[in-house]
Amino acid sequence: MNKKFLGIIGAVVIGGGLLAGCSTSVEDASSDTGSKQEAKKEESAKDKVYKIGDTVKVDGLKITLTKAEFTSPNQYTKAENGKVLTVDVATENTGDTQAFIDNTDFNLYDKDGNKVEQYFGYDDMAISGDVNKGRKMSGKLYFDVPEQDSYEIVYTPSFSFDSTEVKFEATPQ
Template sequence: MGKKVMGSDGKMYKVKKPFYQRVWFWLIAVIVVFIGVGTLGGGDNESGSNVKKVDSEEKSTSTESTTEGQKEETFKIGDTASIDGYEIKVNSVEFQDGSEYNKPAEGKQFVIINITITNNTDEKQSFNPLDYSLNEDGVSSSTGFTYADGVDSLSSGDLDKGASVTGNLVGEANPNSKLKLRYQGNFFLSDHEVDFDLN
């Protein structure tokens, strides 16, 4: 609140605080600092990083650069995609009609995608089903994944260096459509888009 001062005419006038002394200015400044620190704290996961196809049999890798504007490599079931050591593998894909009380929309089936995420980076990494989408005939679902009875869905959390997690992503789609699992990246890997062909 501004203070009051007496003018030369003897009247009291309210003097407003300068903008840099206002609460809203400092709130915005703190938010900007946090965003800046978070972006800098992303470690090695910066634009221009590499997506690799990991060949587990020969213990070798073939690198494909994924700078913005380039076409990303598409992977298959059983392939492991490595984004600077953040590894994603689609282990299997199954289709289900659902149960008596939990059915997909008409003309669709549940698509159960079993994946393994491994952290081979030098620092802790997060994982979240919201980093993925099911792409059907070129259209990615924005509604996220659902659940199916008796299927353990992938949760969210953090992976220490060298740790892995395996779980299921459950979507709904026409099994005759061209289906892909799309990894869109988390906050620090948001410049990457990796597709896995599911059929």
């Protein structure tokens, strides 16, 4: 009985230690400052709303939304809300392991806070794939949107054990 109890306690301690090591870090990668401000920078980066052109680093993956613009929908696939917002994404893996990014990691919201669906009418696929250590990948996101001045894009990493969210304000050009 004692051995069984100790075995259960040991499993809980080891499992807890593994999960504790799986937290997601968010850093503002637009400007590098001294290590003294690292904790403050990480906390403020989680609450910050980034703009097009800003770079954010999430678990070693630098993500930059480089451009947002309205594009014409495919002639065979109508945009239900009237417009297609195309967002260019650039990534760089500065971490120690392979990283994954996918268009489903991004949600877009209109000015009223309503989630807007992705647009799947183009032949070009949205960004999706593994980024090896030290490598870069770029791609696009497509959203079926009503026309307005700005939108909120929320990035939530697929393989995160916490509720990390990075918010971008996207103003179409």
